[in-house]
Amino acid sequence: MGIIISILSAAIYYYSWALIIYILMSWFPNARSSAIGQFLGRICEPYLEPFRKIIPSLGMIDISPIVAFLVLNLATAGLNQLALWFI
Secondary structure, three states: OHHHHHHHHHHHHHHHHHHHHHHHHOOOOOOOOOHHHHHHHHHHHHHHHHHHHHOOOEOOEOOHHHHHHHHHHHHHHHHHHHHHHHO
16 A cells, blocks of 8 residues: 555656646746647646636736645645555
8 A cells, every 4th residue: 555655646746846847837938839838738737727717816827826736735645644544
């Protein structure tokens, strides 16, 4: 069970970095239209979209990724607690 939790924690860690890179790409013109930007869009947008539907943007500032990161951190904390429970 510990290996599964480790794999899931690592997947969340790398996915968090993919989200950070995808969000930072919005600061650079045409970065999201590159091959890397399109790949990150395919894996990040399905996760970010429900948060964007729930949380309205503040003018030009989209705060939904903050909540998305909070949910990922809570998932990691839950996995860590689950790992402690099984030990």
